[in-house]
Amino acid sequence: MIHQNRRKELLSQIDDNAVVVISTNPEQFRNGDVTFPFRPHSDFFYLTGFQEPQAVAVISRNTYTMFLRDKDPDREIWDGERLGLTDAPEILKLEKALNINLLEDHLAQLITAENVVYFDEKPCDFDRMLSNLLSSYTIKSLQDPLHEMRLIKDEFEMSTMQKAANISMVAHVLAMKYVFPNMFEYELQSVFDAHFVKNNAVHAYTPIVAGGKNACVLHYIENNQPLKSGDLVLIDAGCELDYYASDITRTFPVNGQFSEPQKQIYQIVLDAQLAAINSIKPGADVHMPHKIACDIIQQGLENLGLLAPGEPLSKFYMHGTGHWLGMDVHDVGKYQINKQHRVFEKGMVITVEPGIYIRKDDKINPIYHDIGIRIEDDVLVTNTGNTVLTEQLAKTIDEIETLMSED
Ligand SMILES: [Mn+2]
Structure with a gap:
């Protein structure tokens, strides 16, 4: 509920035709195949309450969509349980849950040329890719309104x-x-x-x-x-x-x-x-x-x-x-x-x-x-x-x- 209220508050402060696109932190390797304990990006968690890696939220007046990892019984034996696409809408109050592997194909379907995209590129490969996907849209900084809220x-x-x-x-x-x-x-x-x-x-x-x-x-x-x-x-x-x-x-x-x-x-x-x-x-x-x-x-x-x-x-x-x-x-x-x-x-x-x-x-x-x-x-x-x-x-x-x- 707390995250839902924050999304509502944010949308009330930005353009009517705004679409917020935000990814969480990338996983970081410590050595070999060992990762540091994962911590979600603060802006991402503040708006979504979602703690898993490899996730992108798309938030507008018309949709709340999350791209996330689907269930994978083999990987979950090693890395622990994932929320998955079936349960995500109810738990995260989403309109739609989509597989993160479909991001490149499906992101454009959620955004029209009339939208203003609120997005900030973090210094990581994933966000550079995301930035390329969004290159044809008008972009505004999400940080300006969001960080005033977090303050x-x-x-x-x-x-x-x-x-x-x-x-x-x-x-x-x-x-x-x-x-x-x-x-x-x-x-x-x-x-x-x-x-x-x-x-x-x-x-x-x-x-x-x-x-x-x-x-x-x-x-x-x-x-x-x-x-x-x-x-x-x-x-x-x-x-x-x-x-x-x-x-x-x-x-x-x-x-x-x-x-x-x-x-x-x-x-x-x-x-x-x-x-x-x-x-x-x-x-x-x-x-x-x-x-x-x-x-x-x-x-x-x-x-x-x-x-x-x-x-x-x-x-x-x-x-x-x-x-x-x-x-x-x-x-x-x-x-x-x-x-x-x-x-x-x-x-x-x-x-x-x-x-x-x-x-x-x-x-x-x-x-x-x-x-x-x-x-x-x-x-x-x-x-x-x-x-x-x-x-x-x-x-x-x-x-x-x-x-x-x-x-
Ligand atoms: Mn100090």
């Missing part, structure tokens, strides 16, 4: 995202309690692997478990070094549950106690993050959290003498302060409209994740070397302000040290 989360989506956040928060707590000096980063990662699997969730993105100076490599995913007493460990890990992502970063001391220099840097990042979150409410400029975070970090680093007044912050803070979150971890939706920052609206979900990364450098007091800190929460815009979906997870220096000292 605003409905009740079901909000509650799924809260569940995903809850699972991820528990995993971060378990990691804070489990960590000890000289264990390897991957051992700490295993806490997330196990907890996500136990909850029928998967990693929403490759997790970062970065001890000491590794935290200064923004996309460090090797996770294969020992964690040293006296260092911090930065963990950026979140699960995807029922196709909705969570995205959390916490940074905490391997031995349970922040050093003084670590505390000084941590408190600046935390102050920046809290102030940035505070600025999120309907009608506020979506660029505001980043501006506020940058101002506070700049001032904090100047106060410690790590930056000269007015010196560019990019040396220590070189990424944005957040991104949309939803079915994709870096979710769809524009940040600007007509080259102007847009404003927050109820139902948007954004991450807030400022950081400070201090590499070894002759000009910097060595007590601050190799400190990398990021704090990231997931924030839902409400009627009057915001709700932090990841609010319950320890974040202040005291909360983290207390949690880590408990048995």
Whole structure:
């Protein structure tokens, strides 16, 4: 029903003579004949609720047709059950189910020269073929209307995202309690692997478990070094549950106690993050959290003498302060409209994740070397302000040290 309503809503927003053509993701080989676990394309799943590979949906005011794989008893012994053409109409609320092998011959029968086709080519062979099949029609981008819809989360989506956040928060707590000096980063990662699997969730993105100076490599995913007493460990890990992502970063001391220099840097990042979150409410400029975070970090680093007044912050803070979150971890939706920052609206979900990364450098007091800190929460815009979906997870220096000292 939820997918049916979305199709209806989409059609109400696009041309009367529109025909939407959308394929799911291609299957990806890992090695030999082994595939990665299949995940449908987010746009495709959002509109159809269909989870099998090799499928194309055609949606208009006159038809809802799906091209999909038919039953194949021999293949199903190996790869599992398929929905098949007979059951698909009732389960997926289709008007018509057609074999995916007939796509080339039958697609043209569903579209006339008067139609406008809403289609976006994904970078894969299948979509290049699809694009060729559609080359004689007027094409418009489906993403413009569809991604605006995905940007605003409905009740079901909000509650799924809260569940995903809850699972991820528990995993971060378990990691804070489990960590000890000289264990390897991957051992700490295993806490997330196990907890996500136990909850029928998967990693929403490759997790970062970065001890000491590794935290200064923004996309460090090797996770294969020992964690040293006296260092911090930065963990950026979140699960995807029922196709909705969570995205959390916490940074905490391997031995349970922040050093003084670590505390000084941590408190600046935390102050920046809290102030940035505070600025999120309907009608506020979506660029505001980043501006506020940058101002506070700049001032904090100047106060410690790590930056000269007015010196560019990019040396220590070189990424944005957040991104949309939803079915994709870096979710769809524009940040600007007509080259102007847009404003927050109820139902948007954004991450807030400022950081400070201090590499070894002759000009910097060595007590601050190799400190990398990021704090990231997931924030839902409400009627009057915001709700932090990841609010319950320890974040202040005291909360983290207390949690880590408990048995
Ligand atoms: Mn993030």
